[in-house]
Amino acid sequence: MHPPLAKDPIAEIQKNWERHGWETAAAPAAAVTAIMRTQQILLGRAQEILKPFELTFARYEVISLLSFSREKRMPMNKASKLLQVHPTSITNAVDRLESAGLMERQPHESDRRAVLLVLTAKGKQVAGEATRALNEQLFEQTGFTPEEVAELNRILAKFRQRAGDFEA
Incomplete structure (x- = not known):
């Protein structure tokens, strides 16, 4: 700094x-x-x-998304849509996460074209620890007051909706 x-x-x-x-x-x-x-x-x-x-924020987002899912797995194309990233970007992140032993690719049970992203036990642990660290060191200490956070969320959500990021 x-x-x-x-x-x-x-x-x-x-x-x-x-x-x-x-x-x-x-x-x-x-x-x-x-x-x-x-x-x-x-x-x-x-x-x-x-x-x-040993995570970037982009890779953290992938394992975090999976850690919040009920079964700790999700089709890759769904993860790409939810994270609002190009399929190439998620492929790169998944390659790195798979190499680190944090997730695996598995064939989809009913759709041979789809690939499932599955969080490993190590991935679950790292996602939990990284989330705790982000909560304690960043999300709970952004430098914004609670009122500013609420106002920012309101303003930015309105902008993102008008920009076509999501429907009302």
Whole structure:
């Protein structure tokens, strides 16, 4: 982590936009940039927490999804849809998780074209430990107040719905 800057660079972005005559885009440009910077900060924290488990956040999401499923398994295409990632991305994550012994690919019982992702005993353990670490070190200590979290969830859900991320 680097020392804090003397000025907010995103506020400077907004001022620059305004100085160049893009007043109507200035505040939205600052908001988009702030969201992206916030994502970088939070993802960096998550990656640090997950490092001892030899997981990236993307791989954690896969084993976490499976750990929350009733049978600790799910068709790969369903996991891809629920995680909202391209099938190539989930294939890469599954390759790494399988190599680490955290999950296995198995043939689907009734659909020969489908592949089931199955969490191993080691995967269940790592998912539980990693989730506890993320809860304690990040999710319960985001730097946002509970009220800000509620407002952010409300605002971002409305945006994602309007963007076609999910139906009402």
